[in-house]
Each structure stands twice: as C-alpha cells, then as structure tokens.
Amino acid sequence: MTHILIPDTQAPELSLPLVGGETWILSEQTPQHFTMVIFYRGLHCPVCKNYLGTLNSMMDQISELGFSVVVASMDTLERAEQAKADWGLDKVDVAYGLDMETAKKWGLYVSTSIKEAENDIFSEPGLMWIRADGRLYLIDIANMPWARPDLETLMPKAKFAVENNYPARGTNAG
Numbered sequence: 001m002t003h004i005l006i007p008d009t010q011a012p013e014l015s016l017p018l019v020g021g022e023t024w025i026l027s028e029q030t031p032q033h034f035t036m037v038i039f040y041r042g043l044h045c046p047v048c049k050n051y052l053g054t055l056n057s058m059m060d061q062i063s064e065l066g067f068s069v070v071v072a073s074m075d076t077l078e079r080a081e082q083a084k085a086d087w088g089l090d091k092v093d094v095a096y097g098l099d100m101e102t103a104k105k106w107g108l109y110v111s112t113s114i115k116e117a118e119n120d121i122f123s124e125p126g127l128m129w130i131r132a133d134g135r136l137y138l139i140d141i142a143n144m145p146w147a148r149p150d151l152e153t154l155m156p157k158a159k160f161a162v163e164n165n166y167p168a169r170g171t172n173a174g
Helices: 046-057 061-065 077-086 100-105 156-163
Strands: 016-017 023-025 034-039 067-072 093-095 110-112 121-123 126-131 135-139
Touching: 034 046, 046 061, 046 067, 046 077, 061 067, 077 093, 100 110
Parallel strands: 034 067, 067 093
Antiparallel strands: 016 023, 034 126, 110 121, 126 135
16 A cells, blocks of 8 residues: 655655666755655656656756755666666656655555556656655655646745745645
C-alpha cells in the first residue's frame, strides 16, 4: 500500500544514483529554501520529456529562487542516460533506480506497462518541495501522466512562500 505523506512532517529518506556516477542523497542537500524532487515516469513518457524540458529551461530561475533539484525514475542507468541526453537535460540532476518500496514511501502511484516501450513497472508523476530542514512543504502526486503542476505558474510562488513565511497547508490529517 502507498504511504500517505503529510505536509510539515519529515520527508522519507531518498538516496539514488545519478547519471554521471554520483549518489544523490536528500539528507545531504543544502538548499537556501527548498529541495524539489520530481518523480517522472521514465524514458517512454513523452509528457515527461516536455515537462522536464521546461524544467531544464527554467533551472537558472529555479536556482535563483533557492532550490536544489533532482528528477528521479524507476528507469535503469541506460534509460536514464538516454533521457538526459535525448531530452537535453544538461542543467538537471537525473537519478535512476527508484525501487518499489521507496516509491510507495513517497506516496507515488505505480503502474504496470500497457505498451512495449514502457518498463514493466514505473511510478507515476510526483513533485515535492522539501524545506532545508527536511520537512515536506508541497506535495503533488498524480496517477496520470498529464496531471502535473505547471512549472511556470508554480515556481514564482516560492518567492511568495518564503517572503511571507507561508506555512505548509493540509497538515490536519484527521
């Protein structure tokens, strides 16, 4: 069963290999304001290609807003390398090898393939902002490939959130 994430609580641990050979570890990130983790479906997904292309084109602005960023999938190294190269993700850290247990800890929906080009299993999209102290701030999880926040609308809100000390919302879990 997928775990339900609660805003303003400690984010689950996340440690994944990066294209290029390093390991990305959430607890070692030192953003000015937020770490943004974007879970994408994988190389097979044309919506992911467009979405992450937009992200890549906005990375200078996103960095200026005080973010560190990683994108992650259940893809293999080879597929992640191909996505990074073919999609032109030269400004984005691309992680791979997300496993089922970790995907569920992050509340992600997981699908099985319906087309030959897809992995046997893969996570559906998710976008999270994690405060510098490791607490979840923004959680957006989708079960369909096209249900994602518009980055050009979303990212300017970070400045408002920081300047106004805007709290995480949705913290009353029951």
